Amino acid sequence: MxxxxxxxxxxxxxxxxxxxxxxxxxxxxxxxxxxxxxxxxxxxxxxxxxxxxxxxxxxxxxxxxxxxxxxxxxxxxxxxxxxxxxSQSGQASGSVRVAASSVLAEHLLIPSFDSLQQAHPLLRVELVVDDRMADMARDGIDIAIRTGPPTSDTVVARPLGTLVRRLYATPAYLQAYGSPQHPDELHRHRLITNSAMAQLNRWPFIVDGEPHVVVADGHWRSGSTGITARLALQGLGIARLATLVADPLVQQGVLAPVLREWVDEQPSPIHAITLTRRHRLPKIKACIDHWALWFAGPPA
Missing domain, CATH: 1.10.10.10 (Winged helix-like DNA-binding domain superfamily/Winged helix DNA-binding domain)
Incomplete structure (x- = not known):
């Protein structure tokens, strides 16, 4: 032994x-x-x-x-x-295994890595990209960056920010198939949905002051939020996308909002999730502290 x-x-x-x-x-x-x-x-x-x-x-x-x-x-x-x-040496070090969806990884985490490396040069990050929720213990995940409320009382969740989703399509698609004027018209359109997370296919609206949900039946489906955005960019239909992905593309003229005045945005909290007892490890705390500042953006 x-x-x-x-x-x-x-x-x-x-x-x-x-x-x-x-x-x-x-x-x-x-x-x-x-x-x-x-x-x-x-x-x-x-x-x-x-x-x-x-x-x-x-x-x-x-x-x-x-x-x-x-x-x-x-x-x-x-x-x-x-x-x-x-902690006593004052420098975080070691390997940190981080799980995130493709959208959060590409648009929030990866842009932060350069400044993370400058602040903590002895840290090594392994990024595990998957839209499905990871089993943190089984998969050896130190930090999971996820939207929505934590689903277990065996984890510690620190809020980092919020994620908003709206509906988008390409101008070419809307010209070819018309732009819906009411949520109930969506069934006439080609919709792009998520096969990995069914809750993302419950598209929320406010109709006559009341909550209204359309369960989207996808003509095109993908288990990756990143691929869902790519399908929309190909002009294949209407998709519900994160604004942090879609709004820059709207400014470029390659996407257009759909049913903007009807959509119930329902901001979803973004959390850094760790297993209990591990959130105090300096290497993990250093990453989460950095991302909390990064997600908040520069002070106004």
Missing amino acids: RDIRFEDMHLFVRVADLGSLSAVARERDVPVSQVSRTLARIEKACNARLIHRSTHGLTPTAEGLTFLEYCRCLTSTMDELEGEFA
């Missing part, structure tokens, strides 16, 4: 979370054989079979679950210890 290193414990946690040696190897950019050898060495050091191997994947044995619990505790403590030293 004394031959087991903290890095071995980190690896075992990831094997248990992902249930696949190849997934862990891809995550670490190492050969599968290296992960397999490390796992075999851990089991030999423990003198126990820790992982059950089957065609359905890898799952911890009873001994493996006990070992996993201690690994999580010890690696978390080590992360906190490293954080304390980093």
